[in-house]
Amino acid sequence: MTEIETTPDLLDAPAAEAARPAATLPERPLMELLDVSKEFSVRSDGKRVQLSAVNGVSLQVREGRTLGIVGESGCGKSTLARIIVGLHQATSGEMIFDNKQISTTKRRPREVVEQMQMVFQDPSSALNPRATIAESVAFPLQVQGRSSKEIAARVKQVIADVGLPANYATSYPHQLSGGQRQRVNIARALALQPRLVVLDEAVSALDKSIQAQVLNLLTDLQREYQLTYVFISHDLNVVEYISDDVAVMYLGQVVERGSAASLYEKPLHPYTQLLLSSIPSMDPADSTRDQPLDDANNKEIPSPINPPSGCRFRTRCPHAMAICAEEAPRPSNQADDHVVACHLYPGSSSTSLPEQDLRSLTAPAL
């Protein structure tokens, strides 16, 4: 690789073009999803049916912050990630990115593609085994038609940014450990100087110690470059640590969202409560291994091909009532931008329940 003296100038050039907003308005949403849905056409019992993977999702990500998305497998979080970066085209819905409206159902304009990148779960299969690290990192820059001089400088910079020694540039993926490979994937995602990075289970396949390194790298990079993250994971501990805001998904819908602190301290939705109570405790004194299996929670997650009517969680919900089968709960703001879609809370039902009923329903004895 050729050494280029004017590295810093070249690096700043594209950033200046993109006209980064001043740090005076850090709280405005960089990206907003409005009523995004995605249906897949699948075959079930020989018939073509619609699978609703994402259903009416509205979310915001604040500039320079991290939105965590949690949920069990099949809840649509990965589909949502792919819709955000444009790898899937949504069936309906809009996106607002940097105050500009972008259709989620059509191909993206190039300048938007550049500003959103994605890091995938499996660091090995995400890299071309026959390309060197430098070639892999350079690829998105080449696709976007950058000059070879600029590419060389940028590759050098991002490889250093993710904490890899410069001589790894000529290595191949198999010569690297899993943690190092994930660093390469992060470097490649950062090559185009995106403003939004979607991380889909980006640390889930790593050993805990390596996971710690990569998490620390991600938080350092975020601070340094004012990056905005959408962090998708099934690991509730990691999501709480890295996220400013958290959204909980169940069967394609967001059932609760709020700041990480308020959502973890005071989960409102029965599904969020179930998720958080399922985190294994690190203290053997809190072991639940000898508690009897309760049948209420022993239900399977229903199929997104034919989701339950009304509230989709009602088949597993210990608080389910008649209205839950009839009417889908609407998202309602409970406090400080802590939004929940559940008939147990005021504002989620079209007809409000008498307050007495609500109190008895939310009693912790259940």
Next chain:
Amino acid sequence: MTMTAAATQTTERATPGQHQVPALKVSDLITEFRTRGGGVRAVDGVSFTVAPGQILSVIGESGSGKSAMLRSIIGINPPTTLIEGKIELRGRDLLAMPARERRRARGRDVSMVFQDPLTALDPVYTVEKQLTETISKHHEGISRADARTRALDLLELVQIPSPAARLKAYPSELSGGMRQRVVIAMAIAGRPQVILADEPTTALDVTVQARMIRLFRQIQQEVDAGLVVVTHDLGVAAELADDVAVMYAGRFVEYGSAAQVLTRPGHPYTEGLIEANVRAGQHRRPRAIPGAPPSLKRLPPGCAFAPRCSYSVPGCWSPPPVVDVEHNHWSLCLLAPGETRVNREEM
């Protein structure tokens, strides 16, 4: 249900009696893989016992030899693998048995649950076919009808809803949690004395994992087997295990009760594993263990962890002693008990 009695009896952590014959006793187990570059010792002199009804959890990073150890016990390492030491099932040494008897014991007396229930099951056969095949292997001469009844019993035991319908299902028609239940049913089909489990909940969702931990416990009590669970998840170990062993570079470097090891670690490596974990509500930047696990082909002299250890002293370059940290809690570290450790990083 049949298990409720067993479940209520064991509201407190079992303290396995010292007098009884251990379900599994492993002594100085060595597992060496033959490679072109010479022997690679994945397991290097591991000894432990598991009593009936007891759960031992083995924790450590990938490549520490956890899985190789389980595979040596159940006998599914490549045929060229060199295995030394003693593996005793209720007092009978597996490695000294005639080959025929050993084959019968493995699978029936000691069984294994793998991480991924989808690859552990054959996609082209129904649950019934796979379960009854296992049952008739373990009970020679059993009739088809009896095998089917037994299969139904097993599915009921692992609490699969509408078991008769599930017997007819193919693995692809079941959810991840249901598949893992079928795998567990197969593992207990021969009423094993020892169940080995390699990351049994890692592929499962957290709500399913929480249920599986309880189910595992109930079933293991029901069949009164010793259970060895390999996991990288300290939370799973804390929830499930009586005792915890920490493995590094093919050796146990710390052993004790789950509470001792996970809340009062004696070995710097265990401490590192705990500090690398992110826990909800702690808001603490995780601390990664510096460096990477050593190559098993070129282990450093003395303590294998010394090059990554922030407390290491010159004495660490000679073989580390086994030091008692507390009663029934030891650590393979020069600096284990009450020593004033100096953390080089914090100096």
